[in-house]
Amino acid sequence: MNAVGNGLYATISALYFTSVLGHPLSLVSAVLFAAMLAAMAADLAGGRLADTKGPRQVFQAGLIVSLAGMTAMLAAGEVVVFVLAGLLAGVGQGLCMSSNVALIRRAAGADAVMARATLRTFLTAGLALGGLAGAGVLAVGARWAYLFAIAVNLVTFLWCALLTGGLDVPGSPASGGRRPAGLFHVYRDRRFMTFAVVSAFISVHNHVLPFAVPLWLAVTHPRLTWLAGIALVVNTVLGVVLQIYANGRVNSGRGAVLSFLAGGVTIGASYLVFAWLARAPLALAVVLVLGFVVVYSLGEILLSAGAMDLQFRVVPGESQGQYSAAFGTLHGLASAAAPAVLGLVVSSGGSLGWLALAAATGLLASTVLVVGRKFEFQPVG
Structure with a gap:
């Protein structure tokens, strides 16, 4: 479900930023670059936290931060709000990235490889379906259609966070209880x-x-x-x-x-x-x-x-x-x-x-x- 929302958002985001919100391309490029740096930093921190605090908590935190970013994106006509929304989206994405892999290994155990392959298959299909829905939004071209699409993506983050809470995740890694070594x-x-x-x-x-x-x-x-x-x-x-x-x-x-x-x-x-x-x-x-x-x-x-x-x-x-x-x-x-x-x-x-x-x-x-x-x-x- 979250992949459908992400595919929808990826398809419409560039035109939403420029045509609907009216931000210049130079600002959009700068915000996207800053979001990428924020995602990389959050990924490194999230990986460490996933090993020490638990991957489910970090993954859920990433989803909630992403939800906050999408909420801000609904009212991102002001430059400050747009920058904040972009950074929140980047941090949320970064927290989800490495904790997602750790969560799969922790929850699926010996079936982790096949579980990840299955998820990749469903994610690919979800992104494609979201892209098709995004094409419909672009065809309509109205402001309300863009806002509705972002709201749909927002709801998928919330729904995914709720579903993650129901996962049965062991309290310690399958390979033992040794404490992870230093950050680097x-x-x-x-x-x-x-x-x-x-x-x-x-x-x-x-x-x-x-x-x-x-x-x-x-x-x-x-x-x-x-x-x-x-x-x-x-x-x-x-x-x-x-x-x-x-x-x-x-x-x-x-x-x-x-x-x-x-x-x-x-x-x-x-x-x-x-x-x-x-x-x-x-x-x-x-x-x-x-x-x-x-x-x-x-x-x-x-x-x-x-x-x-x-x-x-x-x-x-x-x-x-x-x-x-x-x-x-x-x-x-x-x-x-x-x-x-x-x-x-x-x-x-x-x-x-x-x-x-x-x-x-x-x-x-x-x-x-x-x-x-x-x-x-x-x-x-």
Whole structure:
């Protein structure tokens, strides 16, 4: 339910900030950047608190702070209120991020990996449904429609907080009652951090479909830009249908490493299509784009299955929140840099840029074989 609200909000937020509230784009960009920094800081603090105080309490606190942010966003015509609403939304998001992973591990025990895969499937479907509802709001275009959409998102945060209160969560991590180490001890775990950095670099792929594909089609085949929307739909459907199955095939730490490797190499291979696309005739270009999204989606599913498993299997249960926060922070930085990297590939790199990105992704994915040999895999439960 919360994913539906978030998908709705993500679709309408930019136009709500600028067209309805009347804030200049420069202010909106600054507030969103500040919110991202606030989310990263709250994620680090929330990870520590999730390990020491309990993930359910931190997760609920994040939902309540997000609810406050959405409430303020309903009356964010004044600059001060808009800034406050944006920061509250960022802090709430950050508190939910790492505590969410720790909560899944604590509540689901030995089934944590499959529970997270199942949640990812439902979240993907929820975001898609929210996006469709957001498209309806944009079509109406009236102020009341935007306000109603934000109110719906607000209610989903409240409902999710109430549902979280009913979860049966053990009082101590499954791996024992040892007290978590200091706040920054995770960053001294070189094996995990190497894996996290590699995963973060590869995660640039998350912006390929929504950002790079429409830009590249506009450059090479302007008449086919509509295919970008079709590609997003195909990717969503394949993710919903296959993610749980892919995670179910990963039964060991070694299997998770191989799934991560296969996913990264497959994503890298999918980029080769773009080098071919530049000189392809129109009919072949349609086939290439559709072929790309299938190959890319399969790679994304395999990569996610391996990464989700490893985030539990190589992390001590009593420090899950802090490890997840470190992992999420690196991915947040990569996400912030991704549009610039992909924009450079599209605008300046051309076909050679896609070839270079394909090679870099494949090489990065292969390093997990070396890192994986040094991991001490442990049961999730």
